[in-house]
Amino acid sequence: MKSTVEQLNPVQYRVHVEVSVDEVNKAFQDAYRKLQQRARIQGFRPGKAPLGVVRKFYGGSVTGEVHEALINTHLFKAIGEQTFRPIASPVVEAKAAPVENQDFAFSAVVDVMPEITIADYKGVEVDAEVYTVKVETLERELTNLRRSHARTRPVEPGQVAAKGMVAAISHSATLDGKELASLDTKNMSVVLGDGELFPELEDLIVGTAIGASKTGPVTLPETYGDKDLAGKALTFTVTVNDLKHLDIPALDDEFAKDLSLESADVLKKNVEEHLANRAKDLGRQKLETAVLSKILSAQPFEVPPAMVDQVIDSIIQEELAQHPEAKRKEALRNNDLRQSLLETAKLRTQNTLLLWHVAQKEKIEVTAADVNTRLDEVLASSGITEAKQKVQVRKNIEPRVRENLMFELALELLIKSAKVKEIPTAL
Numbered sequence: 001m002k003s004t005v006e007q008l009n010p011v012q013y014r015v016h017v018e019v020s021v022d023e024v025n026k027a028f029q030d031a032y033r034k035l036q037q038r039a040r041i042q043g044f045r046p047g048k049a050p051l052g053v054v055r056k057f058y059g060g061s062v063t064g065e066v067h068e069a070l071i072n073t074h075l076f077k078a079i080g081e082q083t084f085r086p087i088a089s090p091v092v093e094a095k096a097a098p099v100e101n102q103d104f105a106f107s108a109v110v111d112v113m114p115e116i117t118i119a120d121y122k123g124v125e126v127d128a129e130v131y132t133v134k135v136e137t138l139e140r141e142l143t144n145l146r147r148s149h150a151r152t153r154p155v156e157p158g159q160v161a162a163k164g165m166v167a168a169i170s171h172s173a174t175l176d177g178k179e180l181a182s183l184d185t186k187n188m189s190v191v192l193g194d195g196e197l198f199p200e201l202e203d204l205i206v207g208t209a210i211g212a213s214k215t216g217p218v219t220l221p222e223t224y225g226d227k228d229l230a231g232k233a234l235t236f237t238v239t240v241n242d243l244k245h246l247d248i249p250a251l252d253d254e255f256a257k258d259l260s261l262e263s264a265d266v267l268k269k270n271v272e273e274h275l276a277n278r279a280k281d282l283g284r285q286k287l288e289t290a291v292l293s294k295i296l297s298a299q300p301f302e303v304p305p306a307m308v309d310q311v312i313d314s315i316i317q318e319e320l321a322q323h324p325e326a327k328r329k330e331a332l333r334n335n336d337l338r339q340s341l342l343e344t345a346k347l348r349t350q351n352t353l354l355l356w357h358v359a360q361k362e363k364i365e366v367t368a369a370d371v372n373t374r375l376d377e378v379l380a381s382s383g384i385t386e387a388k389q390k391v392q393v394r395k396n397i398e399p400r401v402r403e404n405l406m407f408e409l410a411l412e413l414l415i416k417s418a419k420v421k422e423i424p425t426a427l
Helices: 021-038 051-061 063-080 135-148 199-205 253-258 264-298 305-319 325-332 335-340 342-361 368-382 387-417
Strands: 002-009 012-019 104-111 125-132 151-154 165-175 185-191 213-219 233-247 419-426
Touching: 012 063, 021 063, 051 063, 063 104, 104 305, 125 264, 135 264, 165 199, 199 213, 199 233, 253 264, 264 342, 264 387, 305 325, 305 335, 305 342, 335 342, 342 387, 368 387
Parallel strands: 125 419
Antiparallel strands: 002 012, 012 104, 151 233, 165 185, 165 233, 213 233
Protein backbone atom coordinates (compact mmCIF):
# COMPACT_ATOMS: atom_id res chain seq x y z
CA MET A 1 0.00 0.00 0.00
CA LYS A 2 1.09 3.55 -0.78
CA SER A 3 -0.53 6.67 0.63
CA THR A 4 -0.12 10.40 0.22
CA VAL A 5 -1.87 13.28 1.98
CA GLU A 6 -2.87 16.76 0.84
CA GLN A 7 -4.24 19.42 3.16
CA LEU A 8 -7.40 20.93 1.67
CA ASN A 9 -7.87 23.58 4.39
CA PRO A 10 -7.11 23.94 8.10
CA VAL A 11 -9.78 21.36 9.05
CA GLN A 12 -9.68 18.85 6.17
CA TYR A 13 -7.17 16.49 4.60
CA ARG A 14 -7.53 14.25 1.57
CA VAL A 15 -5.82 10.88 1.92
CA HIS A 16 -4.91 9.13 -1.36
CA VAL A 17 -4.40 5.36 -1.12
CA GLU A 18 -3.05 2.92 -3.71
CA VAL A 19 -3.49 -0.80 -2.99
CA SER A 20 -1.27 -3.25 -4.87
CA VAL A 21 -2.64 -5.94 -7.17
CA ASP A 22 -1.45 -8.61 -4.71
CA GLU A 23 -3.52 -7.10 -1.90
CA VAL A 24 -6.52 -6.76 -4.21
CA ASN A 25 -6.31 -10.42 -5.29
CA LYS A 26 -5.90 -11.54 -1.68
CA ALA A 27 -9.05 -9.62 -0.73
CA PHE A 28 -10.97 -11.30 -3.55
CA GLN A 29 -9.65 -14.73 -2.51
CA ASP A 30 -10.73 -14.12 1.10
CA ALA A 31 -14.18 -13.05 -0.07
CA TYR A 32 -14.57 -16.14 -2.25
CA ARG A 33 -13.51 -18.42 0.62
CA LYS A 34 -16.12 -16.85 2.90
CA LEU A 35 -18.71 -17.27 0.19
CA GLN A 36 -17.60 -20.87 -0.38
CA GLN A 37 -18.57 -21.75 3.19
CA ARG A 38 -22.20 -20.70 2.70
CA ALA A 39 -22.70 -21.19 -1.05
CA ARG A 40 -25.31 -23.73 -2.12
CA ILE A 41 -24.53 -24.97 -5.63
CA GLN A 42 -26.34 -27.89 -7.20
CA GLY A 43 -24.13 -30.98 -7.35
CA PHE A 44 -21.97 -30.01 -4.36
CA ARG A 45 -22.46 -30.35 -0.64
CA PRO A 46 -22.69 -26.99 1.24
CA GLY A 47 -19.18 -25.55 1.61
CA LYS A 48 -17.57 -28.10 -0.73
CA ALA A 49 -17.88 -26.39 -4.13
CA PRO A 50 -14.43 -25.57 -5.64
CA LEU A 51 -13.40 -21.89 -5.63
CA GLY A 52 -13.46 -21.84 -9.43
CA VAL A 53 -17.11 -22.87 -9.44
CA VAL A 54 -17.96 -20.37 -6.71
CA ARG A 55 -16.26 -17.63 -8.71
CA LYS A 56 -18.21 -18.59 -11.82
CA PHE A 57 -21.59 -18.53 -10.08
CA TYR A 58 -21.07 -15.61 -7.67
CA GLY A 59 -18.17 -13.64 -9.11
CA GLY A 60 -20.06 -10.36 -9.40
CA SER A 61 -21.52 -10.49 -5.90
CA VAL A 62 -18.29 -10.11 -3.90
CA THR A 63 -17.12 -6.79 -5.37
CA GLY A 64 -18.94 -4.73 -2.76
CA GLU A 65 -17.56 -6.82 0.08
CA VAL A 66 -14.02 -6.55 -1.33
CA HIS A 67 -14.44 -2.81 -1.84
CA GLU A 68 -15.43 -2.36 1.82
CA ALA A 69 -12.68 -4.67 3.10
CA LEU A 70 -9.91 -2.90 1.14
CA ILE A 71 -11.03 0.54 2.28
CA ASN A 72 -11.49 -0.45 5.94
CA THR A 73 -8.10 -2.13 6.07
CA HIS A 74 -5.97 0.34 4.16
CA LEU A 75 -7.65 3.69 4.79
CA PHE A 76 -7.39 3.50 8.56
CA LYS A 77 -3.86 2.15 8.29
CA ALA A 78 -2.95 5.17 6.14
CA ILE A 79 -4.64 7.58 8.56
CA GLY A 80 -2.89 5.92 11.49
CA GLU A 81 0.47 6.86 9.98
CA GLN A 82 -0.44 10.58 10.13
CA THR A 83 -0.22 13.01 13.03
CA PHE A 84 -3.81 14.24 12.65
CA ARG A 85 -6.81 12.36 13.99
CA PRO A 86 -10.29 12.27 12.40
CA ILE A 87 -13.24 13.68 14.34
CA ALA A 88 -15.80 11.85 12.18
CA SER A 89 -16.00 9.00 9.69
CA PRO A 90 -13.92 9.78 6.58
CA VAL A 91 -15.85 10.44 3.36
CA VAL A 92 -14.59 7.95 0.77
CA GLU A 93 -14.12 9.07 -2.83
CA ALA A 94 -13.47 5.80 -4.70
CA LYS A 95 -13.33 6.43 -8.45
CA ALA A 96 -14.00 2.80 -9.45
CA ALA A 97 -14.73 -0.55 -7.86
CA PRO A 98 -11.84 -2.99 -7.30
CA VAL A 99 -11.11 -5.50 -10.07
CA GLU A 100 -9.08 -8.69 -9.82
CA ASN A 101 -5.53 -8.51 -11.17
CA GLN A 102 -5.50 -4.70 -11.01
CA ASP A 103 -4.30 -2.12 -8.52
CA PHE A 104 -7.03 -0.30 -6.62
CA ALA A 105 -6.89 3.42 -5.84
CA PHE A 106 -9.21 5.55 -3.75
CA SER A 107 -9.17 8.67 -1.65
CA ALA A 108 -11.04 9.96 1.40
CA VAL A 109 -11.63 13.36 2.96
CA VAL A 110 -10.88 13.49 6.67
CA ASP A 111 -12.21 16.20 9.00
CA VAL A 112 -9.95 17.21 11.89
CA MET A 113 -10.16 19.65 14.78
CA PRO A 114 -8.92 23.17 13.96
CA GLU A 115 -5.87 24.66 15.60
CA ILE A 116 -7.31 27.31 17.91
CA THR A 117 -4.78 29.80 19.24
CA ILE A 118 -7.03 32.59 20.51
CA ALA A 119 -5.16 34.58 23.11
CA ASP A 120 -7.06 37.84 23.56
CA TYR A 121 -10.42 36.61 24.77
CA LYS A 122 -10.52 38.53 28.05
CA GLY A 123 -11.46 42.16 28.39
CA VAL A 124 -13.05 42.60 24.97
CA GLU A 125 -14.85 45.90 24.47
CA VAL A 126 -18.48 45.63 23.34
CA ASP A 127 -21.66 47.66 23.14
CA ALA A 128 -24.67 45.88 24.58
CA GLU A 129 -28.31 46.88 24.81
CA VAL A 130 -29.86 47.10 28.27
CA TYR A 131 -33.62 46.73 27.88
CA THR A 132 -36.25 48.49 29.96
CA VAL A 133 -40.01 48.03 29.76
CA LYS A 134 -41.92 51.07 28.48
CA VAL A 135 -45.40 51.89 29.76
CA GLU A 136 -46.64 51.48 26.18
CA THR A 137 -45.18 47.95 26.05
CA LEU A 138 -46.93 47.00 29.28
CA GLU A 139 -50.23 48.40 28.01
CA ARG A 140 -49.85 46.57 24.69
CA GLU A 141 -49.17 43.30 26.51
CA LEU A 142 -52.23 43.76 28.69
CA THR A 143 -54.33 44.59 25.62
CA ASN A 144 -53.09 41.46 23.85
CA LEU A 145 -53.92 39.40 26.93
CA ARG A 146 -57.45 40.83 27.03
CA ARG A 147 -57.87 40.28 23.31
CA SER A 148 -56.76 36.65 23.62
CA HIS A 149 -59.68 36.11 26.03
CA ALA A 150 -62.21 38.03 23.93
CA ARG A 151 -65.49 36.47 22.91
CA THR A 152 -67.40 36.88 19.67
CA ARG A 153 -71.13 37.25 19.03
CA PRO A 154 -73.13 37.48 15.81
CA VAL A 155 -73.82 40.87 14.23
CA GLU A 156 -77.34 42.11 13.58
CA PRO A 157 -78.90 41.33 10.17
CA GLY A 158 -77.80 43.77 7.50
CA GLN A 159 -74.96 45.22 9.54
CA VAL A 160 -71.80 46.03 7.57
CA ALA A 161 -68.15 45.47 8.47
CA ALA A 162 -66.62 47.97 10.88
CA LYS A 163 -63.38 48.33 12.78
CA GLY A 164 -63.33 46.23 15.93
CA MET A 165 -65.21 43.36 14.29
CA VAL A 166 -63.88 39.94 13.34
CA ALA A 167 -64.30 39.36 9.62
CA ALA A 168 -64.01 36.06 7.72
CA ILE A 169 -62.88 37.05 4.23
CA SER A 170 -61.80 35.58 0.94
CA HIS A 171 -59.83 37.52 -1.62
CA SER A 172 -58.07 37.23 -4.95
CA ALA A 173 -55.74 39.60 -6.79
CA THR A 174 -54.60 40.42 -10.31
CA LEU A 175 -51.65 42.30 -11.77
CA ASP A 176 -52.29 43.84 -15.19
CA GLY A 177 -55.26 41.53 -15.57
CA LYS A 178 -53.29 38.38 -14.73
CA GLU A 179 -54.49 36.37 -11.73
CA LEU A 180 -51.98 35.83 -8.90
CA ALA A 181 -52.59 32.40 -7.40
CA SER A 182 -50.24 33.15 -4.48
CA LEU A 183 -52.66 35.81 -3.23
CA ASP A 184 -55.80 33.68 -3.31
CA THR A 185 -57.17 33.37 0.23
CA LYS A 186 -60.22 31.46 1.41
CA ASN A 187 -62.13 32.27 4.61
CA MET A 188 -59.31 34.03 6.46
CA SER A 189 -60.21 35.47 9.86
CA VAL A 190 -58.97 39.01 10.67
CA VAL A 191 -59.67 41.67 13.28
CA LEU A 192 -60.50 44.92 11.49
CA GLY A 193 -58.63 47.98 12.74
CA ASP A 194 -55.71 45.97 14.16
CA GLY A 195 -53.34 46.51 11.24
CA GLU A 196 -53.49 42.88 10.15
CA LEU A 197 -54.25 43.86 6.53
CA PHE A 198 -52.88 46.35 4.02
CA PRO A 199 -54.74 49.64 4.70
CA GLU A 200 -56.25 49.81 1.20
CA LEU A 201 -57.45 46.22 1.46
CA GLU A 202 -59.08 46.92 4.83
CA ASP A 203 -60.76 49.97 3.34
CA LEU A 204 -62.45 47.67 0.81
CA ILE A 205 -63.82 45.50 3.63
CA VAL A 206 -65.08 48.23 5.97
CA GLY A 207 -68.67 49.07 5.03
CA THR A 208 -69.24 45.77 3.19
CA ALA A 209 -72.10 43.47 4.22
CA ILE A 210 -71.94 39.69 4.70
CA GLY A 211 -71.97 37.92 1.33
CA ALA A 212 -71.02 41.07 -0.60
CA SER A 213 -67.85 41.58 -2.64
CA LYS A 214 -65.89 44.68 -3.52
CA THR A 215 -63.05 45.29 -5.99
CA GLY A 216 -60.42 48.01 -5.79
CA PRO A 217 -56.72 48.92 -6.09
CA VAL A 218 -54.22 47.89 -3.41
CA THR A 219 -50.54 48.87 -3.60
CA LEU A 220 -48.25 46.39 -1.88
CA PRO A 221 -45.50 47.86 0.34
CA GLU A 222 -41.90 48.02 -0.85
CA THR A 223 -41.01 45.63 1.99
CA TYR A 224 -43.38 42.92 0.71
CA GLY A 225 -41.75 39.47 0.84
CA ASP A 226 -42.19 38.65 -2.85
CA LYS A 227 -39.74 41.01 -4.56
CA ASP A 228 -41.53 40.62 -7.90
CA LEU A 229 -44.69 42.09 -6.34
CA ALA A 230 -43.21 44.56 -3.84
CA GLY A 231 -44.44 48.09 -4.52
CA LYS A 232 -46.79 46.96 -7.31
CA ALA A 233 -50.36 48.25 -7.71
CA LEU A 234 -52.70 45.24 -7.75
CA THR A 235 -56.44 44.87 -8.11
CA PHE A 236 -58.01 42.98 -5.21
CA THR A 237 -61.48 41.46 -5.05
CA VAL A 238 -62.56 40.76 -1.48
CA THR A 239 -65.67 38.95 -0.24
CA VAL A 240 -66.97 39.20 3.33
CA ASN A 241 -68.11 35.70 4.31
CA ASP A 242 -69.01 36.42 7.93
CA LEU A 243 -68.87 39.13 10.58
CA LYS A 244 -68.84 38.96 14.37
CA HIS A 245 -68.63 41.48 17.15
CA LEU A 246 -65.51 41.15 19.28
CA ASP A 247 -66.21 41.67 22.98
CA ILE A 248 -62.91 42.35 24.76
CA PRO A 249 -63.08 42.02 28.56
CA ALA A 250 -62.28 45.05 30.70
CA LEU A 251 -59.06 45.10 32.70
CA ASP A 252 -60.75 44.70 36.07
CA ASP A 253 -60.78 42.42 39.10
CA GLU A 254 -63.37 40.12 37.51
CA PHE A 255 -61.11 39.52 34.50
CA ALA A 256 -58.15 38.88 36.83
CA LYS A 257 -60.18 36.31 38.79
CA ASP A 258 -61.02 34.52 35.53
CA LEU A 259 -57.23 34.08 35.25
CA SER A 260 -57.02 32.75 38.84
CA LEU A 261 -55.50 35.98 40.20
CA GLU A 262 -56.77 38.07 43.13
CA SER A 263 -57.09 41.43 41.42
CA ALA A 264 -56.30 43.57 38.39
CA ASP A 265 -53.34 45.06 40.29
CA VAL A 266 -51.84 41.59 40.79
CA LEU A 267 -52.42 40.84 37.10
CA LYS A 268 -50.61 44.01 36.06
CA LYS A 269 -47.73 43.21 38.42
CA ASN A 270 -47.38 39.68 37.03
CA VAL A 271 -47.34 40.93 33.44
CA GLU A 272 -44.82 43.62 34.35
CA GLU A 273 -42.53 41.04 36.01
CA HIS A 274 -42.86 38.78 32.95
CA LEU A 275 -41.80 41.64 30.67
CA ALA A 276 -38.93 42.57 33.00
CA ASN A 277 -37.64 38.99 32.87
CA ARG A 278 -38.00 38.99 29.10
CA ALA A 279 -36.02 42.25 28.93
CA LYS A 280 -33.32 40.80 31.17
CA ASP A 281 -33.06 37.59 29.14
CA LEU A 282 -32.95 39.51 25.86
CA GLY A 283 -30.22 41.80 27.18
CA ARG A 284 -28.17 38.81 28.32
CA GLN A 285 -28.54 37.11 24.93
CA LYS A 286 -27.43 40.28 23.16
CA LEU A 287 -24.42 40.61 25.47
CA GLU A 288 -23.36 36.99 24.95
CA THR A 289 -23.68 37.37 21.19
CA ALA A 290 -21.71 40.63 21.20
CA VAL A 291 -18.83 39.18 23.25
CA LEU A 292 -18.52 35.96 21.25
CA SER A 293 -18.81 37.81 17.93
CA LYS A 294 -16.13 40.31 18.95
CA ILE A 295 -13.68 37.54 19.84
CA LEU A 296 -14.38 35.50 16.72
CA SER A 297 -14.25 38.47 14.35
CA ALA A 298 -10.80 39.41 15.66
CA GLN A 299 -9.44 35.85 15.63
CA PRO A 300 -11.52 33.69 13.23
CA PHE A 301 -10.96 30.00 12.57
CA GLU A 302 -12.54 27.39 10.31
CA VAL A 303 -14.74 24.60 11.61
CA PRO A 304 -14.97 20.99 10.38
CA PRO A 305 -17.93 20.36 8.05
CA ALA A 306 -18.70 17.12 9.91
CA MET A 307 -19.27 19.07 13.14
CA VAL A 308 -21.46 21.59 11.31
CA ASP A 309 -23.54 18.73 9.89
CA GLN A 310 -24.05 17.36 13.39
CA VAL A 311 -25.24 20.77 14.59
CA ILE A 312 -27.68 21.03 11.66
CA ASP A 313 -29.04 17.60 12.61
CA SER A 314 -29.43 18.80 16.20
CA ILE A 315 -31.27 22.00 15.17
CA ILE A 316 -33.72 20.06 13.00
CA GLN A 317 -34.33 17.45 15.70
CA GLU A 318 -34.99 20.18 18.27
CA GLU A 319 -37.35 22.16 16.04
CA LEU A 320 -39.32 19.05 15.06
CA ALA A 321 -39.17 17.28 18.42
CA GLN A 322 -42.97 17.11 18.65
CA HIS A 323 -43.44 15.86 15.08
CA PRO A 324 -43.58 12.21 13.92
CA GLU A 325 -40.26 10.45 13.35
CA ALA A 326 -40.97 10.13 9.62
CA LYS A 327 -41.28 13.91 9.30
CA ARG A 328 -38.00 14.43 11.19
CA LYS A 329 -36.18 11.96 8.93
CA GLU A 330 -37.57 13.68 5.86
CA ALA A 331 -36.41 17.07 7.18
CA LEU A 332 -32.93 15.72 7.92
CA ARG A 333 -32.62 14.74 4.22
CA ASN A 334 -33.95 18.08 2.93
CA ASN A 335 -30.93 19.75 1.29
CA ASP A 336 -32.64 23.13 0.96
CA LEU A 337 -33.46 23.15 4.68
CA ARG A 338 -29.93 22.09 5.59
CA GLN A 339 -28.47 24.83 3.39
CA SER A 340 -30.69 27.44 5.05
CA LEU A 341 -29.32 26.39 8.46
CA LEU A 342 -25.67 26.26 7.38
CA GLU A 343 -24.50 29.69 8.59
CA THR A 344 -26.34 29.36 11.91
CA ALA A 345 -24.78 25.93 12.45
CA LYS A 346 -21.29 27.20 11.56
CA LEU A 347 -21.60 30.01 14.11
CA ARG A 348 -22.84 27.64 16.81
CA THR A 349 -19.91 25.32 16.09
CA GLN A 350 -17.44 28.21 16.29
CA ASN A 351 -18.93 29.36 19.58
CA THR A 352 -18.74 25.83 21.00
CA LEU A 353 -15.08 25.39 20.01
CA LEU A 354 -14.24 28.87 21.31
CA LEU A 355 -15.77 28.09 24.71
CA TRP A 356 -14.01 24.72 24.76
CA HIS A 357 -10.72 26.49 24.07
CA VAL A 358 -11.34 28.98 26.90
CA ALA A 359 -12.30 26.19 29.30
CA GLN A 360 -9.07 24.32 28.55
CA LYS A 361 -6.88 27.43 28.79
CA GLU A 362 -8.48 28.51 32.07
CA LYS A 363 -8.56 24.94 33.44
CA ILE A 364 -12.26 25.26 34.21
CA GLU A 365 -13.63 22.32 36.18
CA VAL A 366 -17.22 21.37 36.89
CA THR A 367 -17.92 19.92 40.33
CA ALA A 368 -19.93 16.77 40.93
CA ALA A 369 -22.31 18.80 43.09
CA ASP A 370 -23.04 21.18 40.21
CA VAL A 371 -23.67 18.26 37.87
CA ASN A 372 -26.02 16.56 40.34
CA THR A 373 -27.96 19.79 40.92
CA ARG A 374 -28.45 20.31 37.18
CA LEU A 375 -29.42 16.65 36.69
CA ASP A 376 -32.05 17.02 39.44
CA GLU A 377 -33.43 20.10 37.67
CA VAL A 378 -33.60 18.32 34.31
CA LEU A 379 -35.33 15.29 35.77
CA ALA A 380 -37.79 17.45 37.71
CA SER A 381 -38.79 19.31 34.55
CA SER A 382 -39.08 16.10 32.51
CA GLY A 383 -41.79 14.59 34.69
CA ILE A 384 -39.92 11.27 35.02
CA THR A 385 -40.82 9.63 38.35
CA GLU A 386 -39.95 5.94 37.97
CA ALA A 387 -36.73 5.20 39.91
CA LYS A 388 -35.01 2.92 37.36
CA GLN A 389 -35.80 5.29 34.52
CA LYS A 390 -34.35 8.19 36.51
CA VAL A 391 -31.10 6.30 37.05
CA GLN A 392 -30.83 5.44 33.34
CA VAL A 393 -31.60 8.99 32.19
CA ARG A 394 -29.04 10.46 34.62
CA LYS A 395 -26.42 8.08 33.26
CA ASN A 396 -27.26 8.92 29.64
CA ILE A 397 -27.28 12.71 29.94
CA GLU A 398 -24.58 13.26 32.57
CA PRO A 399 -21.70 13.78 30.05
CA ARG A 400 -23.78 16.32 28.12
CA VAL A 401 -24.82 18.12 31.30
CA ARG A 402 -21.20 18.31 32.48
CA GLU A 403 -20.09 19.70 29.11
CA ASN A 404 -22.88 22.30 29.07
CA LEU A 405 -21.97 23.47 32.57
CA MET A 406 -18.36 23.83 31.48
CA PHE A 407 -19.43 25.97 28.52
CA GLU A 408 -21.61 28.09 30.81
CA LEU A 409 -18.69 28.74 33.15
CA ALA A 410 -16.41 29.63 30.23
CA LEU A 411 -19.01 32.03 28.85
CA GLU A 412 -19.53 33.62 32.27
CA LEU A 413 -15.78 34.20 32.52
CA LEU A 414 -15.82 36.00 29.16
CA ILE A 415 -18.85 38.10 30.15
CA LYS A 416 -17.41 39.14 33.51
CA SER A 417 -14.09 40.15 32.00
CA ALA A 418 -15.65 42.11 29.10
CA LYS A 419 -15.67 45.91 29.06
CA VAL A 420 -19.31 46.63 28.34
CA LYS A 421 -20.74 49.93 27.19
CA GLU A 422 -24.45 49.76 28.01
CA ILE A 423 -26.89 51.12 25.42
CA PRO A 424 -30.31 51.87 27.01
CA THR A 425 -33.01 50.33 24.83
CA ALA A 426 -36.78 50.13 25.27
CA LEU A 427 -38.47 46.76 24.97
